[in-house]
Each structure stands twice: as structure tokens, then as C-alpha cells.
Amino acid sequence: MNTRRSFLHRALTFGAAALSVPTLVGAESSQDFSASRSAGHSEKSRRRPAGLPVPVVTPDILSLGHAMDGSVKVFHLVAEPVKQQVAPDKVLDLWGFNGSAPGPTIQANQGDRVRIVVDNHLPEPTSMHWHGFEIPNNMDGGPPVSQEPIKPGGRFIYEFTLLQEGTYFYHSHMAMQEMMGMLGGFIMHPKQPYRPVVDKDFLIALQEYAVLPSNVVPNSMNMEFNWLVINGKAGPAITPLVVRLGDRVRIRMINLGMDHHPIHLHGHTFQVTGTEGGRIPETAWIPGNTVLVGVAQARDVEFVANNPGSWMLHCHLPHHMMNQMSSNVGLLTRTGTAAGISIENAMGMFTGEPGVPTADDYGPSLGRGMGVGSTSDQPRSNGPLSPRSNSQEMQHLPGMDMSMRSGDIAPNANSVPGFPQDAFMEGPMMAIDDMVAKPQNSGLPAGWSGFMQGMMTFLRVLTPDEYDEVMRRVERGEKPQMPDMPGMKMDSLPNMKPRM
Ligand SMILES: [Cu+2]
Numbered sequence: 001m002n003t004r005r006s007f008l009h010r011a012l013t014f015g016a017a018a019l020s021v022p023t024l025v026g027a028e029s030s031q032d033f034s035a036s037r038s039a040g041h042s043e044k045s046r047r048r049p050a051g052l053p054v055p056v057v058t059p060d061i062l063s064l065g066h067a068m069d070g071s072v073k074v075f076h077l078v079a080e081p082v083k084q085q086v087a088p089d090k091v092l093d094l095w096g097f098n099g100s101a102p103g104p105t106i107q108a109n110q111g112d113r114v115r116i117v118v119d120n121h122l123p124e125p126t127s128m129h130w131h132g133f134e135i136p137n138n139m140d141g142g143p144p145v146s147q148e149p150i151k152p153g154g155r156f157i158y159e160f161t162l163l164q165e166g167t168y169f170y171h172s173h174m175a176m177q178e179m180m181g182m183l184g185g186f187i188m189h190p191k192q193p194y195r196p197v198v199d200k201d202f203l204i205a206l207q208e209y210a211v212l213p214s215n216v217v218p219n220s221m222n223m224e225f226n227w228l229v230i231n232g233k234a235g236p237a238i239t240p241l242v243v244r245l246g247d248r249v250r251i252r253m254i255n256l257g258m259d260h261h262p263i264h265l266h267g268h269t270f271q272v273t274g275t276e277g278g279r280i281p282e283t284a285w286i287p288g289n290t291v292l293v294g295v296a297q298a299r300d301v302e303f304v305a306n307n308p309g310s311w312m313l314h315c316h317l318p319h320h321m322m323n324q325m326s327s328n329v330g331l332l333t334r335t336g337t338a339a340g341i342s343i344e345n346a347m348g349m350f351t352g353e354p355g356v357p358t359a360d361d362y363g364p365s366l367g368r369g370m371g372v373g374s375t376s377d378q379p380r381s382n383g384p385l386s387p388r389s390n391s392q393e394m395q396h397l398p399g400m401d402m403s404m405r406s407g408d409i410a411p412n413a414n415s416v417p418g419f420p421q422d423a424f425m426e427g428p429m430m431a432i433d434d435m436v437a438k439p440q441n442s443g444l445p446a447g448w449s450g451f452m453q454g455m456m457t458f459l460r461v462l463t464p465d466e467y468d469e470v471m472r473r474v475e476r477g478e479k480p481q482m483p484d485m486p487g488m489k490m491d492s493l494p495n496m497k498p499r500m
Contacts, residue, residue: 056107056187056252058203059239059440060231064104072113072159075106077128079150079172079182080121086227086234087323088435092209093217094181095122095172101181101232102205106170108162110191115159116170118150122177125149128158129173130186131296132276135160142173149174165190166278167203167252167298179220181207181232183256194279198302199247204230206255206263206293206315206455211324223258228320228455235323236432236449240440240458241313243305244467249459250302251313255293261320264290265301265459266311274300290316305461310444314456321426321454426451439473 055063067074082096097103108114118128127149129141139160140146150156165188172182185203207229210222218227230238243249252274255261271285276298293299314321408427413419431450440460441448452458462470 054198054201056105056185056201056203058105058185058205058231059241060233061100061102061185061205062098062104064098064106066108066114069115072115073108075114075116076119077103077116077170077184078119078121079126079128082181084181084232085237086209086229086232087237088432090227090234090324091216092211092227094209095177096181096232097184101183102207103170103182103184105185105187105203107187107189109189110162110165112162113159114162115157117155117157119155120150120152123152125151125174126177126182127156127173129171130158130160131169131171132164132298133160133168134163162188164188164278166274166276167254167300168276169205169254169256169298171256176220178256179209179258180218181209183207183254185252185254187252188278190279194273196248198250200241200243200249200305201252202241202250203252203254205232206230206253206257206261207232208257208259208320208455213324225257225259225319226325227323228315230455230457235314235321235454235456236436236441236452238452238457239438240310240460242440242460242462242467242470245305245308245461245463247305247461248302249305250300251459252298252300253291253293254298255295257295259317259320260292260294261315261455262290262292262317263299263313264316265303265313267307267309267461268303268305268311268459270301270303272299273302274298305459308461308463310458310460312452312456313459315454319454321456323453426453439470439478442470442473 057063064075064077077097079095079097080099082094082099082101083091084094084096084101085091094101106114106116116128120126125143127141127143127147130139133140138146139158141158143149147156168186168188170184170186171178174182183205185205187203208225209218209227209229210220210225211218211227227234233239241249241251250273251265251270253261253263254276266289269287269289270291271287272291273280273282273285276296279300288301291299291301319325410416428447428450430453431447433444433446433449436449441458443466444458460470
């Protein structure tokens with residue numbers, strides 16, 4: 001069970017057992033940010049005493065509670081295999097922390113002394129790196145210099161003082177473990193709140209996985225990423241960021257993967273106000289609507305949500321707005337085209353005659369193969385596309401309405417070069433509104449989910465009445481909250497089963 005309650009229980013149990021009877025937080029001096037786990041900011045956050053920062057909300061991911069040992073804030077992270085539900089019908093076997101990938105967000109204040117107990121429940125050694133932290137060398141988590149790797153079943157206790165402020169993160173320092181999901185946010189709230197203060201403060205973590213068709217374990221060596229996730233969910237399963245019209249909003253972004261992500265926000269102009277190095281002086285803020293979040297970087301943007309409506313927020317790389325695309329499965333609509341040259345041949349790494357990866361002998365191909373099993377890739381052909389044949393062939397997911405609507409394909413479509421494209425990644429046939437329904441996406445037009453794939457969600461700027469209604473429904477827990485149940489299987493989410 002990976003609920004917050006069980007985690008808090010675990011944290012408390014751990015605290016009582018391993019430390020000198022720390023007390024649970026609650027006093028202002030040891031502000032606990034873990035209540036900010038929900039996908040929205042409640043009214044309580046608007047009534048916070050002056051001087052206390054607005055808690056950062058990481059939609060779909062918990063914030064980590066802590067215990068106090070004297071004046072030290074004690075956090076507990078367990079590096080472990082997790083079942084991460086990235087979409088209603090897709091649970092991946094990832095590696096993460098405390099039941100999710102990314103792991104829970106840690107929030108503390110500049111100047112805090114923190115102790116982070118890291119238990120390794122992985123089948124191999126690991127270590128925790130505190131990315132960008134100005135801390136003693138022996139706390140840096142980079143074997144072999146600063147420490148020995150933490151062996152399976154082992155524990156390492158990190159302790160340091162937070163000298164900085166801003167958006168940071170923690171991650172395994174083993175490269176392949178990073179590609180299995182081992183990342184988590186670490187917010188250092190400033191001693192003096194940033195000005196102007198924000199009403200909403202969000203964190204989104206950008207990650208990517210390459211998963212063979214019909215598989216659930218990422219290939220951590222493959223570079224053909226087909227699951228692009230925000231906070232461990234792929235669109236349309238990502239919980240939208242919900243704000244009230246007129247709110248000042250901060251969105252913090254962190255990226256740990258193989259790709260840089262140009263994150264684009266519709267309908268607003270933001271200022272880039274922070275990097276992985278903390279706050280940028282206001283005189284150096286940069287206006288924009290797209291910010292490139294490079295690998296290993298953090299970017300904060302701020303804006304006033306003064307434009308009502310549901311606005312897309314997404315990575316603008318076209319292939320990062322897709323789910324489960326693959327070169328060797330599904331509808332490949334061109335005749336006689338090789339469907340994924342094997343990685344051995346296409347990259348010329350191990351075999352191939354002649355030994356030139358880009359020679360004509362190897363192309364054209366719809367992308368590289370997916371590695372394991374790719375040698376069985378076969379050319380596929382579907383012939384010309386017609387509304388009827390397409391409708392039949394797209395019905396490959398049980399219970400989902402994959403049919404094209406009349407008028408979706410022009411009468412002369414097959415005479416237009418470029419048609420049909422290699423895959424359909426958006427449109428009515430991709431819609432799964434019911435399966436991802438939750439208060440935060442209520443009220444969107446029917447079929448909305450068919451256009452929200454991959455690293456893509458909404459910023460929803462609602463009128464005060466609309467906003468209050470959504471927050472009431474969130475607090476009542478009206479719908480299954482995928483965000484609060486990382487790792488849950490579909491069987492236990494009855495309302496998220498495909499329509500039958
Ligand atoms: Cu991207």
C-alpha cells in the first residue's frame with residue numbers, strides 16, 4: 001500500500017525505531033509541507049500566516065513528511081522498485097523512491113539542518129546525489145570519491161545544512177538507475193519569501209522511458225523514448241494545474257533524462273525567474289512562453305493567470321506529445337517500408353554489412369528497432385487507407401472507441417503525399433475521457449483526452465466559482481484520485497476501466 005497514510009506511518013515507525021524519539025512536526029518552526037500533496041492548493045494555503053511560503057504542489061506526487069530530531073528535520077527515502085501507473089492501461093515497472101517514480105518531493109527551508117536516511121531496497125548498489133547542493137564533499141553521493149555505494153539492503157545517512165534557495169532535486173548517481181526513474185524534487189524555500197509572492201506554486205518533473213511494445217520494464221539503454229511523463233503520468237492521465245483567475249502562479253520544472261524539453265504554455269507570457277542555481281534577480285528575468293528545460297536543469301517561471309480558460313502546457317517536441325509510439329507495432333501505413341531496423345544493424349554497433357550504419361542497405365526504416373527482439377522486425381504494409389479499413393484496424397484496444405468520425409478523412413486523402421501518416425497520435429480515436437476523469441479535468445469538452453498525449457497537460461484558469469467547485473470536489477475525493485495512488489493497479493480503480 002502506497003498511500004500517504006501508510007508512508008507517514010512508515011516514516012513515524014522508522015523515526016521511532018532509528019532515532020531518538022523525534023516528534024512529529026506541526027509547529028511553525030518546523031513547518032511540514034507534506035499536506036500539499038493534493039493536486040490543488042486549498043483555501044488554507046491562501047490564509048497562511050504572512051512570511052510562510054506557499055507550499056509547493058507536485059501534482060500526482062506526494063510531498064514527503066518529516067520528523068524532528070531536536071532541530072534537525074529528518075526525512076526517510078527508500079530506493080525501491082515501484083509499480084508506476086503512467087496511464088490508465090499502463091503500469092510500468094520502474095525504480096523510484098517510497099512507492100513512486102519520481103519519488104516524493106522534499107520541501108524545507110533555507111538554513112534548515114536536514115537528515116535524509118536512504119535505505120537501498122534495490123537489487124544492486126546505489127547512492128543519492130543532491131543535485132547542485134553546496135554541501136560537504138562526503139555528503140555528495142558520488143561514488144567512489146564521496147562515499148562507497150550503498151549496497152542492497154544497506155543504508156546511508158546524509159546530513160547537511162541547506163545554504164541555498166530554489167528548485168533542486170535528488171537522484172541516484174547511477175546512470176542506468178536514472179533512466180529507471182530515480183529522481184525526486186527538493187524545494188528549498190527562501191528565508192525571505194520571493195517577491196512578488198505567488199498564490200500557486202507547482203513542481204513538474206520531466207522524465208522519459210523506452211518500453212518495448214507489450215512490455216512494462218523500460219529498456220534503460222534504448223534511446224527511442226515512447227513514454228514521456230510529467231510527475232510519472234503521461235497525458236491525458238496527468239492532473240491539470242488548476243488555478244484561480246488572477247492568481248500569480250509559479251511553475252517549477254526539473255528534467256532528468258536523455259532529452260531536453262522545450263516546455264510551452266498557451267495563452268500567457270511568463271517570466272523565467274529561476275534556474276537550478278536558485279532565484280534570478282528580477283532585472284534579469286526573461287519573458288517567454290516556451291522555456292527549454294535541459295537535462296539536469298531546473299527552470300522556474302512565473303506569471304499572472306489573467307486569461308481564463310484551459311490552456312495547454314506541454315513539451316513542444318512533437319514526439320514528446322505521443323504515447324507508446326513504436327517502430328514495430330501498430331498501424332504502419334506505408335507499403336514495403338522496413339519497420340524498425342534492428343539496433344545492431346541500424347546503429348552499426350555490433351553487426352552489419354557493409355559496416356556503415358547510414359548506408360542505403362539499412363534504410364528507409366521507420367526509426368530504429370527497440371533493441372531486444374528487434375531482429376524479428378518485419379516489413380509491414382497496410383495498403384491505402386480508407387475510413388472503413390482504418391476504423392476496423394484501429395479497434396485494437398478493447399473497450400476503447402477507436403473509430404474515425406465521418407469527415408475525418410478527405411475523399412482525396414490517398415492521393416495526397418504524406419497521407420496517411422505513420423501513426424495516429426491524436427484525435428477522437430485516442431479519447432479516454434472516462435478513464436482519466438477527475439475533478440481537475442471536469443468540464444472539459446467531450447473527447448478532450450484524445451488530444452493530450454505524452455508530456456502534455458492543462459493549466460486551467462478558472463473563475464472563482466469554478467475554482468471553488470473543483471477544489472470542493474477534490475477535497476471530497478469524488479472521483480478516484482490516480483495522483484494519490486501511485487502504483488495502484490487498474491483492478492482496484494473500478495471507475496478507470498475501459499468503457500465496455
Ligand atoms: Cu520533450
